[in-house]
């Protein structure tokens with residue numbers, strides 16, 4: 001097992017830049033999710049780490065060794081493809097044993113290792129079946145088997161659950177994470193599904209248009225998004241943005257939005273007058289009649305234990321996650337209050353977050369842990 | 371899984387339309403089979419039966435055509451024949467009835483062997499080179515790939531007759547005329563364009579992920595090609611091989627111009643049989659019947675691969 005270090009990685013296809021300038025490190029044994037919408041360069045990044053695509057610039061190192069221009073076969077990594085790429089002319093056993101055959105492992109040992117792997121993944125009963133008749137989940141496990149049988153330096157997975165139906169996907173998410181806990185293989189996992197990323201990863205890199213917008217733990221990404229893009233991409237429903245124009249001094253603890261004076265974490269930088277956006281997670285909103293920030297109920301969405309209530313305000317639609325008990329009439333006037341210590345303030349033009357105490361505390365905490 | 375399967379399959383035809391389809395297919399098969407059956411029947415007629423008019427449907431089968439195909443004969447006086455010892459084998463007896471004796475083997479076997487060597491040899495070369503070239507075109511950024519592919523195709527646009535004379539002159543200079551190697555190279559050159567185009571289509575259908583998976587699993591590109599791409603391309607390779615073989619096997623224009631003696635193939639040879647001793651249609655028909663066998667066998671052997679090829683696009687891997 002090994003650490004993966006990616007440094008100023010760049011990939012252009014002719015004029016089009018698929019990956020701009022990515023740098024990140026996946027620590028030995030860690031599980032990184034590359035998360036982003038379709039076409040943002042996740043697969044391209046992964047293929048460069050695998051050696052299936054040569055970078056236009058930057059370096060990649062595995063376990064301290066520069067492998068940027070090494071062949072895929074010399075990197076000692078395993079790759080799980082989105083459509084699994086199980087060899088259709090081989091049965092399950094030969095599929096799983098195929099990487100060992102390349103290393104010249106003796107026949108008897110291949111046999112025992114394939115069987116061990118199959119037991120780990122609970123597919124030992126289908127070892128002699130052809131792969132063509134297998135159900136989605138079993139194909140998934142065979143693909144995983146082929147990846148882990150060799151005990152490679154790291155695993156790269158490209159949306160391995162993308163083709164499974166939603167119900168089964170949840171089962172596989174759990175299985176994958178359990179597998180990771182057992183074998184502690186450094187893993188880079190590509191997905192466009194935030195729930196998968198949140199559930200499995202130790203670290204998440206959120207990508208957009210070839211740029212890594214934020215790299216951090218799931219909690220950091222959720223609680224302290226580095227940009228409006230990340231805030232909007234993560235969370236369901238996503239973070240609310242209340243837009244307003246203002247200039248704020250360093251250390252400001254309140255912002256005036258319309259008639260309301262809203263408390264927020266003290267800013268650590270001065271903000272020049274301009275368009276701003278206050279970011280509020282739906283679960284950090286409560287209704288309070290006393291609040292000067294007013295709105296009217298626009299719609300409700302019942303989710304069982306809680307409900308999503310949409311409120312129309314001067315600054316746009318705001319969604320709140322509230323306990324399911326109370327019911328609201330459309331058009332009913334309400335006042336909104338926010339959990340002030342969890343708010344983020346963004347520069348609406350650049351989309352970047354404005355640093356505040358929220359981030360500082362986090363930085364200190366991370367420094368202690370790191 | 372069944373839901374997924376039915377989503378891909380065409381609507382199951384009803385019994386009535388199935389019966390109509392079957393009738394049409396059988397009718398078509400009968401019509402196309404008539405000439406073949408006629409050739410075979412002619413090959414087992416005696417020469418007088420073969421030219422009788424109206425044509426005989428019922429007749430006593432005879433092996434004379436096959437005997438005449440494989441032998442050369444000389445005419446002898448009845449006294450000479452009477453003085454000979456007992457005939458040895460059917461052909462001996464049949465020949466003597468026509469006041470002739472067998473002088474020796476005919477050229478049919480060597481010509482047939484030439485056909486086999488040249489057709490199978492050139493097919494092997496064309497399919498081998500074609501597979502490698504098609505793989506290259508399919509997987510790598512080849513500069514001017516489209517122009518190259520068009521050029522390869524364009525080599526087939528000229529009718530053989532148009533290039534036959536230059537090739538004839540060139541082959542004479544190179545000492546390749548009337549050699550098996552020369553014919554093999556020529557047929558390979560003609561077939562390789564077909565092979566590249568056909569196989570590129572088949573290889574394009576094989577997802578790159580298979581090779582990429584193999585390369586990540588520790589195999590070189592060549593090993594990945596051999597162990598992962600080739601086994602999946604067998605359908606395409608079989609179909610291409612049959613096309614190439616049929617062309618090389620049936621080719622007449624080049625063969626009649628460039629071969630005359632030791633490298634002559636069966637197509638230009640078979641018509642010459644008719645000249646030896648009158649209108650020997652049974653012998654010609656016998657030669658034709660035997661000539662049909664290898665293609666038939668080859669096609670039947672590759673039947674499974676070909677059928678898989680037909681359903682190729684329908685099966686989601």
Ligand SMILES: Nc1ncnc2c1ncn2[C@@H]1O[C@H](COP(=O)(O)OP(=O)(O)OP(=O)(O)O)[C@@H](O)[C@H]1O
Pocket residue numbers: 013016018036037038039040041042043044045192
């Ligand atoms: N070989 C290539 N040639 C040209 N453009 C490419 C090539 N491969 C990828 N691209 C482009 O690069 C961009 C990023 O592609 P990539 O496959 O990395 O996206 P992705 O994040 O994995 O998206 P998805 O979720 O759809 O898989 C896309 O716009 C794609 O069209």
Ligand SMILES: [Mg+2]
Pocket residue numbers: 042043044158
């Ligand atoms: Mg992708």
